[in-house]
Each structure stands twice: as C-alpha cells, then as structure tokens.
Amino acid sequence: MTDQSLFDQAFMESPALSRKERERLMRRQAMLEAARAVFAEKGYVDATLDEIAQRAEFGKGTLYNYFPGGKDELFFAVFEEIFAQFRQLIETSFAGAPSFREGFEAFLRASFQFFEQHRDMLLLVTRESQRMLVSPDPERAAFFQHHHTAFLQLLTRHIQAAIERGEVRPLPAEAVAHTILGNLHGLAMHRLLKECAVGKPDHHLGTTEEATRFLSTLLLEGLLNRTQSSEAP
C-alpha cells in the first residue's frame, strides 16, 4: 500500500481523464499533502488555511476552488485517506492467515510499520481523532464515529470467527476489538514519546519486531506467568 493509494486509485480507475482533469487531480493532491503536514504539525485548531495554502504553493482562495467546504472539508479529506489505508491494512493482514494468531501478528506488525513510516499520521490521529469522537459539533463527531465503527467491525468479524473456532476465549468481541486498537495506538505513541524524550528508541521496544512480539504476547498469552502454578496467589 502506498502513501497515495486513494490518489492512485482515482488515477488508475479512470484512465480516460483529460490532461486538465489529471492536472486538477494533481493540484488537489498537493493541497491534501500540504494540509496533512500542517494539520499534523499544528493540530486542527492551530493550523491556518494561510499556512496550508502557502505550503501547497497556492493562494488561499484557490483552496476553496478545490475544497468548497473550507477547513473542515480539507480535514475530513485528509482523514478519509488515512482511514482508507488503515482499513486496507486490517483486511490484508488477516486475509491469508491460517490462524487468528498469525493474522493478528501480521496485523500488529503491519500497523507498527505503518505508524513508523507515517509518524505525521500517528500524531494527527493522536491529536485529533480521539478528540473528534466526542466533538460537540455533531457532523464532526458523526464522521469520526462512522470510521471508528468501521474499524471495529472489521476487527470484530475476525475476532468473533476466532472465538467460534475456539481459538480465542469467549469474550465480547467488539470490546476486544476496541481494546486491541487502543493498545496498538497506545504502544505506538509510547514508542514515539520515548524516542522524543530520551532521544533514542525504547530499550525493549525499539524495533517493529520487538513491539509486535510484546503486544502479541501480552494480549494473546496474558500477563500472568504460567511457568509456575496459576492457582497459588
């Protein structure tokens, strides 16, 4: 999956586009890239259209030719891209896996890689996504809740199937899905903060592989040490 899957997709699926239309698409994409960078750096509120326009090398008015809905439309469009990529990542990871465990580990690995490659997106999601879920603006809240629910459903399906196959404990699947997403995001942030604070990656979780194994062990096997009797306190 590339950085620009939605863009490529639009490009590929309509090879009959005129030069003008292709150019328009390119410009739109440039604006989106600029918006993503500025939103990631400043957050929704502190990002200004002037800065986005400047970064995209267009006048502010031009943004409105491409995104008539203004700041909000730009913002939603940025997230639409991120979310589409992540949905695809979930599906790809579990697709060919022979067991839940293997699908799950593939999913963790792909996610950590994804966040590592796209720090700006991780920051953006951290800064805004949670916050928007409980936004007082109903349109914003609805947009984010819709996508959030979509992730949950994708994961929930795989978990439910694993429960029915007896691979996974009979726990409420949706809550498990929610927990997994929370862990993933939390651990990715932990690694990022550690790296920023200390200047180098976390001792034990520096590599994608270490992070994957940690979360896989923790979630699949649990915290309790099973080498000793699990009955004695």
Add this chain to the structure above:
Amino acid sequence: MTDQSLFDQAFMESPALSRKERERLMRRQAMLEAARAVFAEKGYVDATLDEIAQRAEFGKGTLYNYFPGGKDELFFAVFEEIFAQFRQLIETSFAGAPSFREGFEAFLRASFQFFEQHRDMLLLVTRESQRMLVSPDPERAAFFQHHHTAFLQLLTRHIQAAIERGEVRPLPAEAVAHTILGNLHGLAMHRLLKECAVGKPDHHLGTTEEATRFLSTLLLEGLLNRTQSSEAP
C-alpha cells in the same frame, strides 16, 4: 476519596486560616468547578473565559485575581486536581493487596467507578490529555508529560515487583504500565460511547464489575483459549 480531595486537604491541613482566607479558597474552588464543567463540555479551545466566569457567577476580571495566568492556569489547575485524585486511586488500590492480581483488580474496579462517577473528567481527559502530550506549546506538553510519567512510574513499580516475585511474565514493565493505562481509558470510553450511541449500556460491559472482569481476564489471562491445546494452531 471525594470530589474535592485537594480542596479538603488544603482546608484540613491549615485549620488556622482566617475567615477571609477560607472565603477566598471557596471562591477559588467555585471557579475551578465552573472551569472543569465548561472545559469538559466544550474542550479547551471552545471554552471561553466569559462562560466560565458567568458559570462561576463572577466577572471575567475576577478570574484573573485568582488565576493570574489566565486560561492556561485554570486549565492546568483543573487537571492538577484530576491527576492527584487518580494517583491516590492507584496507590490505594495496590496498597493492601496480597497479590498483584488482587491489587490489579482493585485498581481496575476503582478506576471504572471513578470514571463513572466523573464522566466529565473522562471526557476532559479524552479530549485534551492525549492531545496535550504532543502539544506544540512546550510548557503544556511538559506539564502533561510530567503527570503522565508519574502515573507510569507508580504502576511500573507495582508491575516490576510482581515480575520479580514471578507473578507476572518478564515483560518490559513500563510498557506494560502504559498498555494498562491505555486499556483502561479505552474501555471506559468504549462504554461511554456505547451508552451515548445506543442509549443504554453495552450488553456485556454494562456494570463496573463486568468491565473489571473483562479487562482483568484479557490482560491477566490473555486472549487465547486454554481449554484446548495451545500448541496446535
């Protein structure tokens, strides 16, 4: 622990306060309550000092007598209270517990109760705390990272001890602490969102006790079903 532990504490530890000083403390507290309510409802950016002042039944200028640092000082003071209560909750839960498992379950139970009693705080933390951790304003980021680290250290101590006693797998303790906090917050939000969206609590996680057992099982025992061979994929 009450809603006003810090306040009470200040009250109790200095019984020698004059009436004037006590009145001043009362007014300060009223402003903090108002600020918490407005910040929780609107979020940091959309909350206005005018509304806080109105809600506290003071003029805007008076706020500056009590919080010369303005909006930021009010905001920090609100979080200072929340964070102090939560630190106390961690310590109390693990204090008398005979095993990590029991301390951990007490901690989960107390946390869910705490968040249920203080929805506004949960919303506030969700909306702002994560976001502030990566704020471009260094003072804000430092404040939140300081408290975040304090939580982690408290939990990490208990986890490390449990690992050394052989109760818990030898995983990196700090990352485990981070994960636990993320899960707790995530699940509390999941329950709150479910209740808001559907109009009634989640089927399987409606009560504090169910939520506690769910997270306790998931984190302590893991997802994998151990009633069948754990070797066969």
Add this chain to the structure above:
DNA sequence: TCACTAAATGACTGATCAGTCACTTTTCGA
C-alpha cells in the same frame, strides 16, 4: 493576434475572544 472563459489570487471583512484597566462596590479597622 484577439477575445473570451476558467482559474488563481490575496487584500479585505466580520466574528471571536484572551487579556486589560479604569471604575464601582465591599470590607473593615480606626
């Protein structure tokens, strides 16, 4: 080359709001 259209532009407008301060009200000791 010209004229016409579509696209680009950025100065401007109006709304918002944190923070200020000159003024009013209250408190309290003398």
Add this chain to the structure above:
DNA sequence: TCGAAAAGTGACTGATCAGTCATTTAGTGA
C-alpha cells in the same frame, strides 16, 4: 461613621483567522 484598601467588574483593545470577492493571470479556440 468614615475613609482607605481590597475585591470585583465588564466594556474595551488588539490579535487572529476563516471565508469572500473584485481583480488579475493563464489557457484556448477562432
């Protein structure tokens, strides 16, 4: 009771910025 000091107040100021629109520029076909 009085007057000085402390506390309270809210209209005002300056800064910010999303969104607009009259004007300029580029593209195109005759």
